[in-house]
Amino acid sequence: MTEPVITEKTTAPAGAPPTPSEAVVRIEGLSKSFDGRLVLDDVHLEVARGRIVSVIGQSGGGKTTLMRCVNLLERPDRGTVEVAGEVVHEGGRTVCRDLPRLRRTVGMVFQRFNLFPHLTAVENIVLAQRKAGIGEQEALERAVALLSRVGVAHRGLAQPEQLSGGEQQRVAIARALALRPEVLLFDEPTSSLDAEATREVLSVMRELAADGMTMLLVTHELPFARDVSDHVVFVDGGRIVEEGHPRDVLDHPSQARTREFLASYGTAS
Amino acid sequence: MSGLFQVPWSDYQSDLLDALGRTVSYTAVSFAGAVLLGLAVALLRLSKAWPARAVAAVYTEVFKNVPLLAIIFLTYFGLASAGIRLDVFTAGCLSLVVFYAAYLSEIFRSAISGVHAGQTEAGEALGIGKVGIFGHVVLPQAVRQALPGTNTMLVDLLKSTSLLVTVSAAELMSEGRLITSATFRALEVYLVISAIYFALCYPLSQLLLLLERKVRAGVPLSPWRRRRVRAARALLAAELNGDIKTGSGFRTDPERKEAAV
Numbered sequence: 001m002t003e004p005v006i007t008e009k010t011t012a013p014a015g016a017p018p019t020p021s022e023a024v025v026r027i028e029g030l031s032k033s034f035d036g037r038l039v040l041d042d043v044h045l046e047v048a049r050g051r052i053v054s055v056i057g058q059s060g061g062g063k064t065t066l067m068r069c070v071n072l073l074e075r076p077d078r079g080t081v082e083v084a085g086e087v088v089h090e091g092g093r094t095v096c097r098d099l100p101r102l103r104r105t106v107g108m109v110f111q112r113f114n115l116f117p118h119l120t121a122v123e124n125i126v127l128a129q130r131k132a133g134i135g136e137q138e139a140l141e142r143a144v145a146l147l148s149r150v151g152v153a154h155r156g157l158a159q160p161e162q163l164s165g166g167e168q169q170r171v172a173i174a175r176a177l178a179l180r181p182e183v184l185l186f187d188e189p190t191s192s193l194d195a196e197a198t199r200e201v202l203s204v205m206r207e208l209a210a211d212g213m214t215m216l217l218v219t220h221e222l223p224f225a226r227d228v229s230d231h232v233v234f235v236d237g238g239r240i241v242e243e244g245h246p247r248d249v250l251d252h253p254s255q256a257r258t259r260e261f262l263a264s265y266g267t268a269s
Numbered sequence: 270m271s272g273l274f275q276v277p278w279s280d281y282q283s284d285l286l287d288a289l290g291r292t293v294s295y296t297a298v299s300f301a302g303a304v305l306l307g308l309a310v311a312l313l314r315l316s317k318a319w320p321a322r323a324v325a326a327v328y329t330e331v332f333k334n335v336p337l338l339a340i341i342f343l344t345y346f347g348l349a350s351a352g353i354r355l356d357v358f359t360a361g362c363l364s365l366v367v368f369y370a371a372y373l374s375e376i377f378r379s380a381i382s383g384v385h386a387g388q389t390e391a392g393e394a395l396g397i398g399k400v401g402i403f404g405h406v407v408l409p410q411a412v413r414q415a416l417p418g419t420n421t422m423l424v425d426l427l428k429s430t431s432l433l434v435t436v437s438a439a440e441l442m443s444e445g446r447l448i449t450s451a452t453f454r455a456l457e458v459y460l461v462i463s464a465i466y467f468a469l470c471y472p473l474s475q476l477l478l479l480l481e482r483k484v485r486a487g488v489p490l491s492p493w494r495r496r497r498v499r500a501a502r503a504l505l506a507a508e509l510n511g512d513i514k515t516g517s518g519f520r521t522d523p524e525r526k527e528a529a530v
Binding site: 107 | 396
């Protein structure tokens with residue numbers, strides 16, 4: 001198995017030099033229902049530039065919905081969503097007039113990879129760049145550099161179905177990075193992977209973290225969340241039950257519900 | 270057996286070639302029209318607006334449940350009696366278009382709705398606009414799904430042009446009827462006509478199967494995709510060679526070089 005290799009440093013997002021306290025994602029009072037069922041209830045969340053926030057909790061607890069509200073794949077019913085200093089959704093209305101531009105600011109990696117099966121790995125990374133107005137040659141060069149960075153350059157011309165799960169997810173990460181987003185969202189990126197592939201993908205994520213990439217991730221990998229995150233949020237029943245430094249939340253939880261979840265996780269694994 | 274082939278075929282050679290050309294023309298024009306109309310109807314059926322869906326559903330059900338021959342008679346004789354006089358080529362093509370569009374729309378609709386919702390979401394998350402997602406993500410995958418059914422329809426349409434004999438469309442079957450009435454050698458004539466249809470349909474369906482296989486294997490068919498893959502191959506090879514030379518992490522495994530070049 002190939003160990004993912006990071007050969008170039010993350011390019012800092014365009015614009016002003018990063019200030020540590022600047023919030024790339026700010027969510028305030030967010031609520032969301034599906035068919036009358038409240039899945040998120042008055043949630044507040046902030047991801048500062050260069051920070052890594054992990055959202056943990058049981059399946060169906062609202063974690064993924066929360067993440068999908070950031071790039072407005074789900075539209076919140078109430079509350080404010082702010083991305084890179086711009087309010088994009090407020091009071092149940094999308095304020096952002098240019099959704100594609102917002103979504104290029106926010107990269108997303110899905111649980112089931114969602115690579116385009118009719119295109120090769122490299123074309124998967126080129127497509128969105130071309131649509132964003134980047135020239136063909138530059139898009140190709142960037143795609144190849146990113147494939148190399150996540151350790152799958154040797155599979156650049158393979159179709160997704162010819163790639164292993166770990167390779168597919170690494171291509172998906174490269175694809176999300178290609179538009180130089182200000183923040184990366186990871187929606188349970190290793191949930192459909194075996195142990196070896198999980199290791200490969202987490203290794204790439206670890207390198208991104210070391211390079212200072214701002215990340216919001218939904219994960220079941222608690223040891224990874226503990227090692228890599230700056231902040232852990234435990235979501236249950238649509239509410240944030242507890243949040244704080246990973247060691248506080250994961251090793252010394254203050255809430256009974258958190259302890260219960262961590263205990264069940266311990267027995268489950 | 271020696272008495273079977275007595276028609277002076279060389280006398281009919283140029284007529285048969287004309288007829289063959291006309292059969293191909295009917296097929297090409299009608300199929301192109303049916304694909305366009307079928308796609309439009311499929312999109313209407315997938316529309317969010319119920320009146321659009323209803324119109325498309327009625328269209329599909331009507332033309333799927335009326336025989337093609339009845340449609341041919343309606344467009345050629347029926348419309349003429351209502352004062353709309355269409356020449357035989359237009360009437361023939363129109364009949365084939367409206368009939369096959371109904372079937373193709375069903376194939377296209379299921380192919381488009383069969384593309385996983387995660388694909389559209391991935392496109393959205395990458396900031397690709399609606400039109401871009403449809404054109405670059407949904408449609409190419411739907412084409413892959415729709416190709417087998419569509420290809421069957423193309424061969425079926427080619428064979429169905431023979432029904433145009435009923436309006437003397439001067440295609441292969443009509444030519445066969447003319448030769449029969451001149452020679453009274455029905456068995457021989459229709460054997461030859463059938464053989465010509467077979468010689469058209471069999472290679473066509475084999476060619477389409479080959480196309481299906483290539484598309485399924487992801488072989489880039491369009492010139493711009495070929496160009497992009499060629500450029501990517503060169504860049505990937507340079508990247509891997511560079512890495513190997515500088516030893517920045519890649520193993521010098523020859524298999525991996527081959528995979529990229």
